[in-house]
Amino acid sequence: MQLELRHLEAVLRISEAGSLGRAAARLGVSQPALSAQLRRVERVAGGELFVRSRHGVEPTPLGDFVLSAARRVLGEMDALTAGTRATMPHPVLRLGCIQLVLVDRLFGHLEEKLPGHEIDIAIEHSATALVRLLGAGQYDAILFGELADHEVPLPDSAAIRTLIPKEPACVRLSSSHPLAAQAEIELADLAGETWTTLTDEGDGGPEAMADACRRAGFTPKLRYRIADRRMRWELIAAGRAVSLCQPTSPYVEGTVLRPLAGDPLPGRIRFAWNRAAISNERAGLLFRAAARAYLDNIPNNTFFQAWWEARPDLHPALD
Structure with missing residues (x-):
């Protein structure tokens, strides 16, 4: 077997994640499949690349050598891909997003x-x-979001701008819920609820939520991880779960959106781009398009519109 780029990427992800389980989740493969791939790579390399410890996995001296080479090779390939695309007169613009509300208007x-x-x-x-x-x-x-103090680590090739520096966390719950009539909801009052969330947001949300709930005196009961937004809404409308939501979220029949008192889980939205693939000028156009899309959704909820208008320092620059 000859080593391929995907093998080098797998080795890097294992090192970055610190465990096979976390690396498999980030790569979108099963842990047994990643373990088998690692064993094949180790046979070609001539020895073990990682050793297990109580802290996870740590690279061996051979592993350090392979990781150094992998970073160099993958970096050269990324530069080659970005450079060839940059010479095209009108290359296809490839934009990735998580399920932010603004994408609907983007x-x-x-x-x-x-x-x-x-x-x-x-x-x-x-x-x-x-x-x-x-x-x-x-x-x-x-385009992606972050919660509380979490910062998503970016590659050296990326530049970043903050689109929305702060927005309050809200909870979506059934319109028949006993708390639905309140203008805002204390996080502690949700101690007995079942929560639903996305499959893997990677935005620090699970950790930030666990910390906020612990400060409120309870451990959240997460039962449903659902990627489909409409399915989550139906689950909430049926009274089977509650969920954190952006304050720009639209009206959903059978549910209400309420801000959390004291703003225990502030969020922000960020925009990053590959500097070798697109110019700063084009990045600026993308930034302004995303900002306009966000602003379109502010009237969705009157409580958030008032909150937003009272904080002009948070508004994105559109010049």
Whole structure:
């Protein structure tokens, strides 16, 4: 067997994640499949690349050598891919996003800012996956969210701008829920609820939520991980779960959206791009299109519109 780029990427992801299980989740494969792939790579390399410890996996001296070479080879390939695309007169713009509300309004603004350009937009369920694909040259730019103090690590080839520096966390619950009549909801009052979330957001959400709930005196009961947004809404409308939501979320029949008192889980939205693939000028056009799409959704909820208008320092620059 000869080593391929996918083998080098797998070895890098194992090192970055610190465990086979986390690396498999980020790569979208099963842990047994990744373990088998690692064994094949080790046979070609001539020895073990990682040793297990109580802290996870750690590279051996041979592993350090292979990791150093893998970073160099993959970096050269990323530069080659980005460089060839940059020489094309009108390359397809590849934009990756997580399931942000603004994406629903983004297409029209992209057509306005980049007329005549072919645009490929893909939705991922994980900010971690977005960043990995940006670093691998499969996306030219990405839009993603972060919660609380979490910062998604970016590759050296990326530049970043904060689109929305802060937005309050909200909870969506059934309109028949006993708390639905309240203007805002204390997180502690949701101690007995079952929660639903996306499959793997990679935005620090699970950790931030666990910390906030612990400060409120309870451990959240997460039962449903559902990628499909409409399915989550139906589950909530039926009274079987509650969920964190962006304050720009639209009206959904059978549910209500309420802000969490005290803002225990503030979020932000960020925009990153591969500097070798798109110019700063084009990145600026993308940024403004995303900002316009976000602003379109502010009137969805009157409580958030008032919150937003009282904080002009948070508004994105559109010049």
